[in-house]
Amino acid sequence: MKSPYKEYAEYRPVEVFRTRPSVLGFLRRYLLGLVPLLVYIVTVLIGENYIFLRDYLVYVYFILLVSALIISWVLRAKESLSSTFLSLFLFFALGYKDLQNMTMTDIPIKLSDIFAKSGLASNLIAICITLIAIEMYRKSINYVLTDLGIEIRGGVWRSQIQSIPYNYIGRVILEQSLIGRIFNYGTIVIVSPAEWGSEYYTRGIDTSISQRSMSLGVQYSRTLKEISRDPLKCLYGVKNPTILKNIIEKMITAPYRAEIDQARYLKEIRDMFKKGD
Structure with missing residues (x-):
């Protein structure tokens, strides 16, 4: 004789509804991935409005980007954390040749040149990688x-x-x-x-x-x-x-509704027996 418990254990659930996060539902995460671009735009605006900071613009950029990285870590914002980290990494990766064989006095000039050449590119590449990863995660x-x-x-x-x-x-x-x-x-x-x-x-x-x-x-x-x-x-x-x-x-609530129905049926059966008596 086949055990009923085995039948229950082998029961395959019936799918009622299937869905996934919507694109609009992930909108906040997409926007967090754009943080490096926002930092770059703010840095450029600072350079245009404050002339005395133009020679130190790359340092302003680093301060803002590292601040965004720390805030993202504290707030556990994985998307902005990933994009800002990638942006920093790509900044130095794209400017690696310019950083070779330089002296300490060349550092400010070299960093400023890298920022002018690769600052926007490193941000855009980092953002694209982050957005693709977010979309892959959403679809999974x-x-x-x-x-x-x-x-x-x-x-x-x-x-x-x-x-x-x-x-x-x-x-x-x-x-x-x-x-x-x-x-x-x-x-x-x-x-x-x-x-x-x-x-x-x-x-x-x-x-x-x-x-x-x-x-x-x-x-x-x-x-x-x-x-x-x-x-x-x-x-x-x-x-x-x-x-x-x-x-x-x-x-x-389905089991509770079933219990209520059972109680009602039992009450009807009891009433039927009372009438028969």
Whole structure:
């Protein structure tokens, strides 16, 4: 005799709905990838409006780009972090020949020449690489709703498949910005009773002081607990989010509705027996 438990274990979920992040849903990530171009434009505008800084424009560019890199790291903005890092790397890679066999007195002139020749090119190449990577990442993500739960699949270099049973979902949160409400896209955050989808993070700079030596610095540390908006931990930037949220809520409450129907049927059977008596 075949075990019913084996039949249940071999049951293949039925797909109810499939979607992925929309292009508009990823708009913020695309814009973050344009940070190096914004830094370059600001640097050029500073050179045009402040004549006394024109000879030091390359240093202004480096300060702004490194500042953008640090801010991106603190805010965990992977897109701007990648594009700014690539921009810095390509700046020196494209100007490698000019940097060879130079003395210390030649550094300001050489860097200014590289900025004039390769500053814009390094930014555009870095931005193109970043935008292509973001688009590949977006297209790799699939959100599949089945009759048993939600599957989140995605990843370019490292593929992930996550399954979330409906009975482990405690809250369904729909987030829409003003633009999202206008163009009908949004993010659906799934939170379990055990707060699935939350994460901790800390960013800080440490300093040390001893009796023999002392270093003076500023310490910054931040620890927060928040619901993750990572596209592989929520239904990020999907079209028609209200419809999707309603489907999830109906699938969550389906067992409870079945219990209510069973209770009603049992009550009807009991009433029938009472009438027969």
